[in-house]
Amino acid sequence: MAEGFPEAEFRDRLERLQGHMGDLDALLLTSPADIFWITGFLTRFWESPARPWFVLVPRAGDPGAVIPSIGAALMGATWLRDVRTWDAPDPDDDGVSLLAEAVRELVPASGALGVPMGLETALRMPLADYERLREAIAPRAIQDGTQAIQRAREVKSDAEVDKIRGTCALAGRAFDAAPGFATPGRGLDAVFRDFQAALLREGADWVSYVAGAAGPAGYDDVIAPAGPQKLAAGDVLMLDTGAVRDGYFCDFDRNIAIGPVAPRVADVHRALWDVTENALEALRPGMTAADVHALMASGLEAGGCTPCPGRLGHGLGVTLTEWPSFTPKDQTVLRAGMVLTLEPSAFTEGGHFLTHEENIVLRAGGPELLSPRAPREMVQA
């Protein structure tokens, strides 16, 4: 850290957000990502579940913050001018009356407050306090504000794309170092630690996500923490990371051959690479997320592979994953400026699989790679 953005960047985001707010008189944001995106307020303090934080975005005019006083200095350094604080945590009234007052100022009695309620959202405040807020602002309605924040956030500015490109680049350098520490006989837990240290050394501010797995036929679990099991010759090791710099994530993986791997494993890796290459040519604004799933799934099948269930890629930005999801059901329309991951996964044998991931920004003419492209043949450690 920490290079932020000029106020003009946030004013542009605000204008786009307000353009999506429809009949909502104000939008209540409570999540770290939403609040960072509109204010620039960046802190790891969210790791503490003790206190709620609120930002209100009016239909016209500038956003205001209603936050614990411990955040006054940091929020005061953002572009927000209306910052109200209380001494949290307060078991009697943890900001609710202060927030309700701010809502009543912005939303007429016959109006509506938007709160994100849809897929990929969660309200980061106690449910009982949400009910208290609802009563305190009655008869104002509360409506789903998911469309407003998601349509605005999903299109990244050039400044945001630059941030994500920078994070991808540093992760690429850390992956390049992996064959040096991912050697036969080393424990997966030691490899994870070295990989995180490499990400920090290459410029990550912090490492919010590292996952991976290893085995001779691929892996069957990509979310388990690393244990002491040792890498063995013939394993394929997958490392995946969501490192963070200036608040922006990368999210891509690499498969590394621990010595020569089984022919089937090498073949599946090539097939994953090929469908990614095809998607890098074929994606265009106007396609749906489901179209991208169909493109990659059919490509894998044509390449003799069985695609894994679940999504084959997703959005990316101020969180490790964002909507949309490349699944058969997601009808989100792709738009220029979306940052996305292409993440085809396919079975090898016996329930094991490989997954391969790259990060792109979608332009009018097609994808632009943000992650350094993996080689078609797995790198050998």
Add this chain to the structure above:
Amino acid sequence: MAEGFPEAEFRDRLERLQGHMGDLDALLLTSPADIFWITGFLTRFWESPARPWFVLVPRAGDPGAVIPSIGAALMGATWLRDVRTWDAPDPDDDGVSLLAEAVRELVPASGALGVPMGLETALRMPLADYERLREAIAPRAIQDGTQAIQRAREVKSDAEVDKIRGTCALAGRAFDAAPGFATPGRGLDAVFRDFQAALLREGADWVSYVAGAAGPAGYDDVIAPAGPQKLAAGDVLMLDTGAVRDGYFCDFDRNIAIGPVAPRVADVHRALWDVTENALEALRPGMTAADVHALMASGLEAGGCTPCPGRLGHGLGVTLTEWPSFTPKDQTVLRAGMVLTLEPSAFTEGGHFLTHEENIVLRAGGPELLSPRAPREMVQA
């Protein structure tokens, strides 16, 4: 990672939790911490906001999980036997009907489902899906389950205390290394990176929280990310960390003198150390959180210092911070087995302050230190 716990440990936790459930027929848990605590399901995959995860704890009998299929293997490796999955994210029905069915099996039509709704809780699922769940399980009532989960979680088992002690020990070794990289002329961002790397080297699985600040009179913001500003002779540098090993956090800080510091700064550090020492003697089960606040605040005043507003310590365990909070309002009664931080903070001058933190487990006879005790005189880099 990753050494877990034997099934007997979880059965003991379950028995304690069920003992606090009162009239609730089942308790719905959605947060990473609650789910890890009762199941042992540990993953960094929570970093992705895409999918909700559910665990249901019945009033009698074993818990069951209703989770995205990507977690089937990892949850299948825990002590839970009833693991139901769906292919998430699903925009049509993201686990709600599957969850509702499980609730209906456990909760009679006239019964009540508990959901944590109080201070320090948040529902980690889309609000619209929560409303759908509520309708799908009607006429069953939904009641606040905060007391059940918080009273059960706040008392740590010996096995949990051992985990936290281990994390504290590794952080202590990383702090010991800090004078080697926290030298005049180095940027705070570089110091933060080195500190995180040191924590990994000393055995952290990952580093969920690092904060800090530096200045000649202390600091006025302890939650901002590190910028490029360089350490200067005469600064006091504070580093604070919530490192994680086996899913358990430490949360303590150290103040490091970058060369000789101003006499007032050294005095305030001694005063903070002295009130901590006094608390290490005086705390007993049966005191309230407010009593501890009064003890430390009055001690600081007696030592010629003005205590900072906000809390002067809190709980600790499977999240960086847990209830209770050492504030004048928190009437939570301290119990043997609670793991707590003592975190007195006091002003130096001009709105700047110092904060000092240690981690303890409260025993029947008083506190037992979990963090290696800081020296009364600041370590000099």
